[in-house]
Amino acid sequence: MKTFKDANGNTVTLSFSDHTFPIEAKHIFVICRYQNQWLFTKHKERGLEFPGGKVEALETVEAAAKREVYEETGAIVEKLIFVGQYMVSSSADTFVKNVYFAEIKEIQNRNHYLETEGPVLKNTPLTPEVITDEYSFIMKDDVVQLCLHWLKKQGIIL
Structure with missing residues (x-):
């Protein structure tokens, strides 16, 4: 397990095992790949x-x-792989997110993407130097980098 502070100063504990924490995961985060992007x-x-x-x-x-x-x-998940889960603890709340890796079968056009503006494909490596201001704070803490490292170590991504 790894523990660190996120961009908002919350304590984050990441585990690559399932059911690590005393509360159930009620949130999800999905690292997605589509046609090598x-x-x-x-x-x-x-x-x-x-x-x-x-x-x-x-x-x-x-x-x-x-x-x-x-x-x-608008993406259809072809394969979903459990990566790990992390607990975020702040003075106001504590929650657990499961992290998955998804291989995408296809992307369908939708009329509405809820609170988002829809899909964006990128083929750049996701190093900390690449994750600039256009990216969400969620992408900037250690969770993404540690999960990418785990996926590489497992041979799931190159």
Whole structure:
């Protein structure tokens, strides 16, 4: 496990195991690849980020991951792989997010992408130097870099 502070000063603990924390994951974050490119959504306020959101009532965490990817990008998930989970603790709240890696089958055009402006494809390496102001604060903490490293170590991405 790794513990660090995020961009907002919250304590973040990342684990590459499932059910690590005493509370259930009710949020998801999905690192997406489509045709050898990263698939992001452009949040209207935060900027570029991987799709994510909350698990709805009576929904599995995996179903929420697939739904959020579709709602925010129009993408159909072909393969979903559990990467890990992280707990964010602040003075106001504590929550757990599951992190997944998704291989995308196709991207369908949608009339509406909810709170986002839809899909954005990029083929640049996701190093900290590349993740500039156009990206959401969510992309700038250690979660993304550590998850990418784990995915490379597992041979899931190059």
